[in-house]
Amino acid sequence: MEHFAILKSLVRVAMAHDTPPLRHQIERLAEAMSAAGETKEAAALRRTLSTSAREHGLTPSRIAKSNTTLEAGERLTSSVPVPVDKESSANLATVTMPEDIHVSLPLFPNSVQENIEALIQEWANATLLGEAGMRATQSVLVYGAPGTGKTTLALWLAKSLGMPVVLARLDGLISSYLGTTARNLGALFAFANRYECVLVLDEFDAIAKVRDDPNEVGEIKRVVNALLQNMDSRDGHGITIGLTNHEALLDPAIWRRFEVQLSVPLPEFEQRIEIARRFLDDHQERTLPEAKLLSWVCDGVSGAELQTMATKYRKRRLLQASSGYTAIQTVTQLARSTSVHISAEKRTEIESDEATLTRQLASAEQKFSKVELAMLFECSTKTIARRLDLASEDGGANAE
Ligand SMILES: Nc1ncnc2c1ncn2[C@@H]1O[C@H](COP(=O)(O)OP(=O)(O)O)[C@@H](O)[C@H]1O
Ligand SMILES: [Mg+2]
Incomplete structure (x- = not known):
């Protein structure tokens, strides 16, 4: 869809003041887009809705503050002395x-x-x-x-x-x-x-x-x-x-x-994307493929480890901006050197040649689009298409 990036940003901005009528309209839009075959865009809108629900729907301001049945005790302030261990004098809390x-x-x-x-x-x-x-x-x-x-x-x-x-x-x-x-x-x-x-x-x-x-x-x-x-x-x-x-x-x-x-389970692919986005720069459209790549390589890691990866990635990208490294190369470098528990399978896959990695990322399970892959490899979508077409001619991975 033309101008979808702008539409999506508009939705994000509007969601800063999340209300049921707004939600309803965005849901209508997502439904209409699904019906028109724009499933990817519709899914992106729905993701925005659910992220917003998590971030805003539960914010403290929504909660009638502490009108609990608890008896009102003394007021605790940060200057009240806490109990200590008699032997070591260490604070217990x-x-x-x-x-x-x-x-x-x-x-x-x-x-x-x-x-x-x-x-x-x-x-x-x-x-x-x-x-x-x-x-x-x-x-x-x-x-x-x-x-x-x-x-x-x-x-x-x-x-x-x-x-x-x-x-x-x-x-x-x-x-x-x-x-x-x-x-x-x-x-x-x-x-x-x-x-x-x-x-x-x-x-x-x-x-x-x-x-x-x-x-x-x-x-x-x-x-x-x-x-x-x-x-x-x-x-x-x-x-x-x-x-x-x-x-x-x-x-x-x-x-x-x-x-x-x-x-509390380890985060799955979709949550890892959102976590990575939180620690990249959430407001920039172009970080989505990067978050997806980090999510892909961080299969099976905890949120804390993913935070470490995303933060390191962001730092490197900033410092290496003029170095000519692609996003894929930066993640590959990180996967080699990090203490984060990247699985042996992902370590092998990310080290494979570009054509193989392209096919892997485009596979049905990961669903990286040609546009996303072109951003990550910093090449044209034509090059990506060629890699995928060659694969299908060989009878290899599917091209979509
Ligand atoms: N599911 C998650 N979503 C977002 N951030 C996460 C998630 N899991 C862990 N983190 C981040 O990892 C860091 C460590 O988390 P922490 O609460 O100390 O984990 P735990 O107590 O389970 O060991 C925190 O900064 C937190 O923001
Ligand atoms: Mg803890």
């Missing part, structure tokens, strides 16, 4: 006020997104729930691989609910001194229970490590019991969020003690 939290909601698959929306909705309507004899979810366990956005999600939830965060890393709370771990837990929860706050128990599985010591059978029981009792004491004092990379290590009683268990 950090406190962050909601206005000092600056994170965006990570990009999750729709299934996770829906669960997060449901949680936010419960907390925003706690009064209504209370009148009906119910209450909003008080505890959530978030589990998934490292770097999948768990800590970021917990902080974002606190910001969205307008509550301060008391963030404790449980590995820092565990002491080799008998009885100290349970005492630290007690001090942490007593502190958190004085305020309406989000208590985040990061590296939650660290509790399970106590179990590794055969001499400490009694101690682990004490610690698990202390944790369960302390979690019960939280009721009505805000929200408790446990975060873990190793859910299998958790004691089943602790697992069950959380009202909601939320699994």
Whole structure:
């Protein structure tokens, strides 16, 4: 479609003030375009809609602030002293006020997104729930691989609910001194229970490590019991969020003690595109093929690793602007040198000759268009078409 790039930018700008009527009209437009056979453009419009829903639909301003059934406790400020470990004098937690939290909601698959929306909705309507004899979810366990956005999600939830965060890393709370771990837990929860706050128990599985010591059978029981009792004491004092990379290590009683268990998966191709765009320059049309390329090469990596790749890529492109390297070459260089876990398969594929790589990227699964490929290889679409045609003459990969 002629002028589609402008139309899409227009839609993006309009979506800064996302309203149901606007959405409806954009959906109509996408439908009309699908019907006219412009499926790619229609999909691009729908992507804009869903990205906007994630970024704006759940912003804190939409949430009736903290009219929960929680009893109003003392006011927590960042200058209130936090409890410390008696042996090491280390702080057992950090406190962050909601206005000092600056994170965006990570990009999750729709299934996770829906669960997060449901949680936010419960907390925003706690009064209504209370009148009906119910209450909003008080505890959530978030589990998934490292770097999948768990800590970021917990902080974002606190910001969205307008509550301060008391963030404790449980590995820092565990002491080799008998009885100290349970005492630290007690001090942490007593502190958190004085305020309406989000208590985040990061590296939650660290509790399970106590179990590794055969001499400490009694101690682990004490610690698990202390944790369960302390979690019960939280009721009505805000929200408790446990975060873990190793859910299998958790004691089943602790697992069950959380009202909601939320699994955070590694991002899929489509989410990886959005994540890469977030860390490239989201507002520039030309970054889409680059984000797609990064998403393709980062198959199976976490959001954090993809962030690392995208940030490095952006830096290199800026510094190498006049070097004559193509986007493909820059990504190839990065894939060779990065600590990010690029799969052996992708490492091999990106190193293959241009014609083979072109066919690979154009394959049905990846759907890089000729125009996108021409941008990435910095050649003409004719050259791309020739590479693909040769392949089909050979009986190789299909040309579309
Ligand atoms: N799905 C995602 N979408 C956007 N950014 C992500 C995603 N997953 C991870 N990140 C980024 O990676 C970084 C590390 O994430 P973090 O929340 O610390 O992960 P975890 O606690 O699961 O180890 C953050 O800067 C976050 O923005
Ligand atoms: Mg974390």
